[in-house]
Amino acid sequence: KAGVTQTPRYLIKTRGQQVTLSCSPISGHRSVSWYQQTPGQGLQFLFEYFSETQRNKGNFPGRFSGRQFSNSRSEMNVSTLELGDSALYLCASSSPILRDGASYEQYFGPGTRLTVT
Amino acid sequence: SQQGEEDPQALSIQEGENATMNCSYKTSINNLQWYRQNSGRGLVHLILIRSNEREKHSGRLRVTLDTSKKSSSLLITASRAADTASYFCATGRSYNTDKLIFGTGTRLQVFP
Numbered sequence: 001k002a003g004v005t006q007t008p009r010y011l012i013k014t015r016g017q018q019v020t021l022s023c024s025p026i027s028g029h030r031s032v033s034w035y036q037q038t039p040g041q042g043l044q045f046l047f048e049y050f051s052e053t054q055r056n057k058g059n060f061p062g063r064f065s066g067r068q069f070s071n072s073r074s075e076m077n078v079s080t081l082e083l084g085d086s087a088l089y090l091c092a093s094s095s096p097i098l099r100d101g102a103s104y105e106q107y108f109g110p111g112t113r114l115t116v117t
Numbered sequence: 118s119q120q121g122e123e124d125p126q127a128l129s130i131q132e133g134e135n136a137t138m139n140c141s142y143k144t145s146i147n148n149l150q151w152y153r154q155n156s157g158r159g160l161v162h163l164i165l166i167r168s169n170e171r172e173k174h175s176g177r178l179r180v181t182l183d184t185s186k187k188s189s190s191l192l193i194t195a196s197r198a199a200d201t202a203s204y205f206c207a208t209g210r211s212y213n214t215d216k217l218i219f220g221t222g223t224r225l226q227v228f229p
Contacts (some may be wrong), residue, residue, distance in 0.1 A: 010123075025192045031215050031217075033216065033217075035219075042219060042221055042222065043219035043222075045216050045217065048214060050215075053169065056216045090159060092215075104165070105150060105161065105165050106150075106215060108152075108159040108160040108161070108162075109159050110158055113158075
């Protein structure tokens with residue numbers, strides 16, 4: 001089975017621009033979560049999608065948004081980029097099979113490294 | 118903000134030695150997971166322990182969980198140079214969500 005894929009892997013943008021990152025989960029996985037990783041704040045939860053619905057959202061400004069498509073692929077968008085948005089953006093998927101109500105292990109993609117200049 | 122604090126922040130050992138990392142968290146959980154990250158790449162799931170479990174083993178990994186102290190430890194036995202990475206604990210708190218709260222991480226360096 002192919003793992004979680006993220007595109008692009010590296011991105012350089014200028015302040016004020018917007019960016020769209022893409023994530024393809026493992027086949028059959030319906031839950032996709034996004035995390036931001038920076039040296040200062042560590043790993044921070046952005047949002048989570050399940051069956052095209054946002055199920056949970058972290059404490060980020062409205063410039064950060066996302067969506068999930070019917071094939072479970074997900075995109076996240078950051079508008080009006082700021083220098084502080086420079087980070088590694090990680091996507092993770094999980095399988096709902098055998099779910100007993102508890103969260104399960106996440107399978108992470110390699111990440112998209114965004115640099116804002 | 119992050120929920121978990123990990124200790125130590127960095128650990129250097131020789132191959133063959135054991136490495137122990139500790140994680141503390143603040144609120145109730147239904148599971149705790151450990152992940153490894155090699156040099157700014159994606160995270161790899163290592164082991165998951167549920168709140169009603171006290172100890173779990175997987176190969177050279179041993180995880181303990183003490184919910185009364187809100188703490189967990191990860192022991193890697195007989196370390197190898199390939200174990201060099203950052204290790205994160207992450208807590209899952211609620212039903213019907215995969216949201217994880219990550220700790221600050223421990224950077225492990227294993228010298229050959």
